[in-house]
Amino acid sequence: MEVFDDLYTIAQKKNQSIEMKNVSSLNIKGEKGLLKRLFSNIMENAIKYTPENGKIIIEMVRIKNKIEVSISDNGIGIKTEFQEKIFGRFFRIDEARSSESRSSGLGLAISQKIAKIHNTEIIVKSKFGKGSCFSISFVVNC
Numbered sequence: 001m002e003v004f005d006d007l008y009t010i011a012q013k014k015n016q017s018i019e020m021k022n023v024s025s026l027n028i029k030g031e032k033g034l035l036k037r038l039f040s041n042i043m044e045n046a047i048k049y050t051p052e053n054g055k056i057i058i059e060m061v062r063i064k065n066k067i068e069v070s071i072s073d074n075g076i077g078i079k080t081e082f083q084e085k086i087f088g089r090f091f092r093i094d095e096a097r098s099s100e101s102r103s104s105g106l107g108l109a110i111s112q113k114i115a116k117i118h119n120t121e122i123i124v125k126s127k128f129g130k131g132s133c134f135s136i137s138f139v140v141n142c
Contacts, residue, residue: 003039004058007047014052021059028067028138030118038114041107042071042122042134050075050131067140072133078126086124087112 004020011018028035046056050073057072078086089109108122115122115136126132 003036004043007040007043010044011047011056014047014050014054016047016050016052016054016056019055019057021057022062023058023060028118028140030138034114034117038111038122038136039069039071041111045107046071046073046075046132046134049073062140065140066137068135068137070133070135072131074131077128077130077132078124079128080126083124083126087122 004018004023008018043056043058050056055074057070059070059072061068061070087108089106112122118138120137123135124132125135
């Protein structure tokens with residue numbers, strides 16, 4: 001997936017490793033530009049909130065006519081009370097941290113809207129201080 005290739009250079013600057021598991025060129029039904037934005041937003045967050053020398057894993061799993069794409073990291077994680085709120089427009093967990101990273105608080109809100117346009121949603125699982133995993137399931141073109 002070309003969006004991951006585009007962001008690989010940014011991760012290298014932080015000495016982060018990106019592991020790709022079962023990533024192939026399966027055709028996901030949807031608008032290519034929107035899907036690229038969705039994955040780019042999630043990857044940019046993984047890179048931003050994963051420390052130097054951290055690890056990001058991108059994995060695709062096919063189950064019947066669906067494919068699940070997950071992006072996991074061993075970054076700072078998200079407290080449980082914020083996990084549902086992160087998809088809200090302009091939501092930022094920490095104002096000081098967000099202003100340092102020039103975050104508008106729109107990336108995940110946009111990504112969730114794009115997911116809904118494609119009849120799916122982004123599921124987040126995170127442990128504060130341990131990392132996060134964002135998963136999206138799509139119907140695959142046959």
